[in-house]
Amino acid sequence: MCPSLVIPFLALSASAAHAFHLSAFTFHFSPLPALAAFDFSVFLRPSPESALNNLSYLLVGLGLSLLLALASWVVAFVVGSVVGVMRTLPGRILPFIGACYVEFFRNVPLLVQLFIWFFVVPDVTPVLGDWFKQQVPPIWQEFIAGTACLGLFTAARIAEQVRAGIGSLGAGQIGAGLALGLKRRQVYLLVLLPVAYRILIPTLTSEFLNLIKNTAVASTIGYLELAQRSASMAETTARVYEAFTAATLLYAALNLLVMFLARALERFTALPGFLGGRK
Amino acid sequence: MAFDWSSIPGSLPILWQGMIVSLQITLVGVLVGILLGILLALLRLSPNRLLSWLSAAYVTVFRSIPLVMVLFWFHLILIPLVVGLLFPGKRLELRLIAALTAFSLFEASYYAEIIRAGILSVTKGQFNAGLALGMNRRQVMRLVVLPQALRRMVPLLLTQAIILFQDSTLVYVINLDDFFRKAYNVGNTVGTLNELILFAGAVYLVICTLASGCVRQLQRKLTVLPVK
Numbered sequence: 001m002c003p004s005l006v007i008p009f010l011a012l013s014a015s016a017a018h019a020f021h022l023s024a025f026t027f028h029f030s031p032l033p034a035l036a037a038f039d040f041s042v043f044l045r046p047s048p049e050s051a052l053n054n055l056s057y058l059l060v061g062l063g064l065s066l067l068l069a070l071a072s073w074v075v076a077f078v079v080g081s082v083v084g085v086m087r088t089l090p091g092r093i094l095p096f097i098g099a100c101y102v103e104f105f106r107n108v109p110l111l112v113q114l115f116i117w118f119f120v121v122p123d124v125t126p127v128l129g130d131w132f133k134q135q136v137p138p139i140w141q142e143f144i145a146g147t148a149c150l151g152l153f154t155a156a157r158i159a160e161q162v163r164a165g166i167g168s169l170g171a172g173q174i175g176a177g178l179a180l181g182l183k184r185r186q187v188y189l190l191v192l193l194p195v196a197y198r199i200l201i202p203t204l205t206s207e208f209l210n211l212i213k214n215t216a217v218a219s220t221i222g223y224l225e226l227a228q229r230s231a232s233m234a235e236t237t238a239r240v241y242e243a244f245t246a247a248t249l250l251y252a253a254l255n256l257l258v259m260f261l262a263r264a265l266e267r268f269t270a271l272p273g274f275l276g277g278r279k
Numbered sequence: 280m281a282f283d284w285s286s287i288p289g290s291l292p293i294l295w296q297g298m299i300v301s302l303q304i305t306l307v308g309v310l311v312g313i314l315l316g317i318l319l320a321l322l323r324l325s326p327n328r329l330l331s332w333l334s335a336a337y338v339t340v341f342r343s344i345p346l347v348m349v350l351f352w353f354h355l356i357l358i359p360l361v362v363g364l365l366f367p368g369k370r371l372e373l374r375l376i377a378a379l380t381a382f383s384l385f386e387a388s389y390y391a392e393i394i395r396a397g398i399l400s401v402t403k404g405q406f407n408a409g410l411a412l413g414m415n416r417r418q419v420m421r422l423v424v425l426p427q428a429l430r431r432m433v434p435l436l437l438t439q440a441i442i443l444f445q446d447s448t449l450v451y452v453i454n455l456d457d458f459f460r461k462a463y464n465v466g467n468t469v470g471t472l473n474e475l476i477l478f479a480g481a482v483y484l485v486i487c488t489l490a491s492g493c494v495r496q497l498q499r500k501l502t503v504l505p506v507k
């Protein structure tokens with residue numbers, strides 16, 4: 001016997017099941033939804049798309065969301081740091097290139113960028129593109145395009161913060177470093193960046209949270225992450241409420257977990273002398 | 280690989296129809312979002328614990344869910360439910376209504392945070408000075424705090440509007456024909472998908488770059504030098 005909980009005012013009837021079309025994103029609802037039960041047993045029922053059950057189907061989606069977010073974060077962190085540093089360098093050309101990068105990636109919608117990476121780039125790249133389209137399995141195509149897109153998109157935002165972080169340290173730090181005989185590269189690697197990253201942990205955390213939320217956009221190219229899986233579970237089981245509630249709660253839980261970890265990291269790396277630092 | 284741009288001039292009228300939908304979503308989202316955002320921010324700062332908590336909860340909930348998920352909720356559950364209760368038996372086109380509601384309520388949580396930060400950036404001394412002059416809390420808010428806060432907020436509010444305009448492309452997931460969706464559909468039918476995607480990207484790039492340039496100009500104008 002599967003346990004089920006009845007919340008009459010919150011839920012829709014299973015009879016709404018017939019109102020669904022079986023294609024992704026094109027549901028039609030009966031205009032007068034009947035009130036019925038919130039049935040949690042649906043999560044323990046076997047899913048047509050995974051070996052175990054609907055709950056594991058969603059949890060794998062959560063994992064795929066997180067995986068995409070982490071891979072993109074690596075790209076975003078590296079590229080964002082480089083571009084951010086470029087914008088603080090002396091001279092004109094490098095800061096200008098950095099500014100162009102940021103403007104470009106901030107002023108094109110994420111969805112359009114994703115479609116450019118997924119559809120356009122493989123078509124215009126001569127050899128590699130053909131290999132990508134013909135040899136790479138679809139899930140990896142989606143993952144790679146998603147990582148490139150989300151990574152470079154988030155990089156533009158991280159670059160702005162790295163620039164602001166370095167800027168907030170003041171010219172004195174650079175001058176002191178140079179006066180001690182460090183090369184500019186050393187000043188950045190040994191003096192500026194280690195402090196800037198620590199100051200930036202709260203804002204970088206909120207960027208990472210944004211990144212996790214943005215992974216849901218990858219559903220549009222068929223990457224089976226959490227949002228897409230909740231929609232397709234809603235479709236196969238006709239349990240829209242349960243599927244969306246579960247996905248929403250999983251996103252919220254992941255959010256809380258990341259915030260908790262970030263706060264621990266912040267406390268661990270806090271510097272004395274800064275606001276919020278160790279006394 | 281060669282591009283074939285010839286299908287674009289003929290499809291401009293169709294794309295314009297989509298652009299109207301995009302602009303509609305942006306405009307409604309910004310207006311309703313700001314109004315609700317002000318309300319939420321004031322509730323958050325009110326001395327009443329319950330109201331403050333409710334507002335905080337609203338903002339936290341909306342900010343922890345992806346917009347795609349929010350659109351799913353409104354398109355498949357909330358709007359059909361509400362419309363079904365209000366107009367039983369009628370078949371209405373719900374996608375636009377769902378998108379407008381979702382964006383308004385979702386953006387309200389982002390606007391609330393901007394507005395709250397703006398209000399908090401006005402120093403406590405200003406507030407107390409107003410009270411000392413014999414104004415009540417509401418008057419101090421309306422005549423002293425909000426005018427200063429708005430000045431600081433306006434660039435951020437406009438930047439958020441640009442982000443909203445870009446995010447409106449996500450109505451793709453509920454099959455609503457906005458500018459990008461129209462471009463995608465045209466590209467798919469004619470067989471020049473790449474060209475249409477790039478064209479749409481270029482249009483967004485131009486509009487958003489110009490708009491953020493204007494915001495920067497405005498910001499320069501609005502900045503008041505601190506009185507020494």
